[in-house]
Amino acid sequence: MVVFQHSLISLLVFGTMLSPEVPRQVMIAANWISGIILLLAAFQLLSDLTALTLAALRRRHVLIPTLIRYAGGVVAIALTAFGVSQAIRVPPAKEIELPVRGLPEEFDGYRIVHLTDLHISRLFHAPWVEATVERTNAQQADLIVITGDLIDGDLHARHADIAPLQRLRAKDGVFAIPGNHEYYFGHDLWMRQYASLGMTTLSNEHVLLSRSGATLALAGVNDLTAPRFGLPGPDFVKALKGVPPSAPVVLLNHQPKEARLAAKAGVDLQLSGHTHGGMILGFDRLVAQFNNGFVSGRYSVGDMELYVNNGTALWIGFAIRLGKPSELTVIKLRRR
Numbered sequence: 001m002v003v004f005q006h007s008l009i010s011l012l013v014f015g016t017m018l019s020p021e022v023p024r025q026v027m028i029a030a031n032w033i034s035g036i037i038l039l040l041a042a043f044q045l046l047s048d049l050t051a052l053t054l055a056a057l058r059r060r061h062v063l064i065p066t067l068i069r070y071a072g073g074v075v076a077i078a079l080t081a082f083g084v085s086q087a088i089r090v091p092p093a094k095e096i097e098l099p100v101r102g103l104p105e106e107f108d109g110y111r112i113v114h115l116t117d118l119h120i121s122r123l124f125h126a127p128w129v130e131a132t133v134e135r136t137n138a139q140q141a142d143l144i145v146i147t148g149d150l151i152d153g154d155l156h157a158r159h160a161d162i163a164p165l166q167r168l169r170a171k172d173g174v175f176a177i178p179g180n181h182e183y184y185f186g187h188d189l190w191m192r193q194y195a196s197l198g199m200t201t202l203s204n205e206h207v208l209l210s211r212s213g214a215t216l217a218l219a220g221v222n223d224l225t226a227p228r229f230g231l232p233g234p235d236f237v238k239a240l241k242g243v244p245p246s247a248p249v250v251l252l253n254h255q256p257k258e259a260r261l262a263a264k265a266g267v268d269l270q271l272s273g274h275t276h277g278g279m280i281l282g283f284d285r286l287v288a289q290f291n292n293g294f295v296s297g298r299y300s301v302g303d304m305e306l307y308v309n310n311g312t313a314l315w316i317g318f319a320i321r322l323g324k325p326s327e328l329t330v331i332k333l334r335r336r
Contacts, residue, residue: 148179
């Protein structure tokens with residue numbers, strides 16, 4: 001019902017709820033309305049279940065006081081306002097440590113900023129991107145990685161909004177892979193554009209990072225969506241071909257659902273996004289079911305560590321976060 005209401009409003013006014021060209025303030029308002037409807041529906045369901053339970057216990061009809069119903073409405077409005085504000089903010093830096101099997105001593109303490117699901121659009125526009133770049137650069141990372149879904153919209157529409165990404169700076173560079181949304185809006189054009197902004201894109205391939213003679217492999221694979229557009233899907237064997245046996249592998253993979261396959265292929269650490277962390281606490285359990293149980297945070301998958309970033313931003317069609325905050329993740333690698 002919530003999705004229908006949101007779709008109907010956007011369809012009548014702008015043609016499609018999927019359009020990233022809807023004016024920013026209207027996007028915010030539409031998400032606020034959708035959130036209120038969602039929470040009101042949840043409160044109504046809870047109220048009805050409570051009344052039915054009490055009626056069964058007392059063997060008589062039970063009415064929930066009107067004041068409680070009004071209070072539910074006020075809470076829904078307040079929670080939605082908070083949830084939308086959390087969704088569209090520039091996230092603070094979140095620092096974590098991740099152990100990596102076989103990590104050379106020279107890479108112990110190596111700092112990676114992990115961005116994902118920027119969904120740059122008229123909602124997450126140039127000023128938001130500029131602030132995100134500034135906060136990212138302030139971390140003085142050794143490496144910056146972006147695990148897909150950088151944009152919503154075609155190149156002509158997003159050219160100015162994405163331009164600030166060219167100011168990202170890290171000692172060992174900026175690397176990116178495609179997510180499913182790159183394929184929706186012209187994969188090849190966007191990959192070339194990312195390269196022109198100073199990013200190295202990884203398409204079922206790897207690079208070797210060196211420190212004082214020690215080596216760390218950074219690999220990236222295509223998204224699972226690619227075959228629908230006549231392009232190669234993720235290929236772990238191809239991506240890891242030629243990696244020195246002594247080099248641990250950090251894999252960039254937009255979707256986390258194939259983490260077990262990556263672990264079997266010899267990956268030591270996988271960084272993913274895509275799920276947006278489930279967006280709302282409780283709803284994350286449903287999102288996990290569509291991603292083989294992986295939705296938010298750290299997981300041990302055999303000998304491999306998996307980290308699923310909640311998303312630096314999220315899809316414009318449901319921009320609400322409650323209990324699942326956005327992330328600008330600063331990862332410190334540790335020897336294991």
